[in-house]
């Protein structure tokens with residue numbers, strides 16, 4: 001087998017890269033997915049999409065991604081809604097910190113603002129604002145159906161000639177004289193000069209086979225959904241004090257998560273303390289939840305980088321090797337823009353957004369870390 | 378829905394999520410040929426019964442279409458709790474802070 005580009009990983013990142021490459025005419029592409037599409041973190045995510053971050057790099061990339069989410073949802077036909085985000089605060093110092101973040105958001109065209117309980121109640125009817133003093137409202141933020149997003153991208157890729165091999169694992173990236181020459185897979189050897197690592201939690205291991213160390217840690221996170229309802233509230237709501245979040249998904253289920261203490265790089269297991277911990281916070285915010293049924297509980301990895309920004313783009317040591325991983329818990333939302341940027345790196349040699357160039361592996365090697373402060377869940 | 382109605386009797390395979398035999402056959406033809414993707418494409422198995430009613434039927438439909446034995450298909454894991462449980466029940470147990 002031979003292919004111009006091989007993409008390792010069939011989550012939101014991998015299918016988006018394949019789609020953006022194909023739209024620019026590069027269709028001689030093989031995408032490898034070791035289980036089924038979306039089986040990594042993408043189908044386990046909270047479905048939230050926002051640009052209310054604290055660094056120029058994140059805000060600018062995400063602002064572009066949000067425009068793309070809208071276009072893609074129309075082009076490919078999946079659910080996407082700009083229902084907003086509400087970050088709820090219980091302490092004055094939280095409000096002050098986010099007032100400063102809001103200035104950064106506004107500077108880059110993200111219209112967030114501080115609001116008070118009356119307006120919070122309008123945006124999320126049925127919410128109990130006891131103990132909540134204010135919130136940051138991000139009207140540009142929203143949510144999208146991850147199943148529809150991943151599967152429709154993949155379907156469109158196949159129509160354009162991209163080959164998608166599921167149940168196929170990349171075992172080794174073959175490097176000779178500092179250049180990528182192929183990938184060994186469970187379905188045979190593929191000759192190629194360009195490989196993109198979009199393998200989520202598997203990125204560090206597969207990069208190692210090319211002699212590249214990606215400083216990523218896989219940290220388990222947990223989520224649950226309830227039975228379905230008609231639309232109760234539009235925004236994704238974050239209780240910043242506890243890091244718990246809640247969102248009504250495209251299908252009507254109520255999805256929630258919270259940060260509980262976890263060890264990095266351990267297998268995904270069920271934590272019996274997760275459900276009580278998250279529902280206790282949420283029942284205070286939405287008292288009617290008490291009578292609602294929990295349908296499913298699961299866990300998945302946040303792939304954490306040292307500074308909570310993804311590692312994107314080419315790797316200096318190995319020609320033809322690209323990375324898109326380490327999103328630190330917000331990589332679903334970045335899928336569209338990362339797909340476009342990686343396609344640009346491959347086709348044009350550089351990305352159209354200069355902020356992306358600051359997110360390569362080199363920043364970590366050179367100690368130029370860019371810390372993100374607003375990581376949720 | 379319009380299409381389904383015209384043909385008279387839609388055969389519902391997944392009652393929780395209103396998915397018909399026709400929906401499933403169409404999705405398989407479009408290339409959704411594994412249970413995990415069919416599940417996400419159509420939401421079969423994602424209702425309150427968690428697929429206990431419909432998945433065995435879907436497995437047979439898919440096996441027939443692919444000319445495989447049902448045992449050869451990869452079966453999705455079931456996620457806890459196996460039956461729906463009211464949130465109230467969890468309020469009484471464990472978890473971090475306790476007041477109520």
Ligand SMILES: Cc1cc2nc3c(=O)[nH]c(=O)nc-3n(C[C@H](O)[C@H](O)[C@H](O)COP(=O)(O)OP(=O)(O)OC[C@H]3O[C@@H](n4cnc5c(N)ncnc54)[C@H](O)[C@@H]3O)c2cc1C
Nearest residue numbers: 009011013034040041042046048170200202300331332333
């Ligand atoms: C509970 C939870 C909630 C979250 N909420 C949000 C949210 O609200 N918004 C948001 O933006 N993000 C959220 N995230 C993070 C988000 O899910 C991830 O950042 C995103 O899905 C990353 O997509 P990906 O395609 O890079 O990785 P993945 O979806 O993990 O895909 C990587 C794929 O690579 C495959 N793979 C691995 N190794 C190999 C190999 N050697 N060969 C072939 N294939 C391989 C895996 O099977 C996997 O399917 C959440 C995550 C969790 C766990």
Ligand code: FES
Nearest residue numbers: 391393424428431
């Ligand atoms: S009948 Fe399909 S999930 Fe219940």
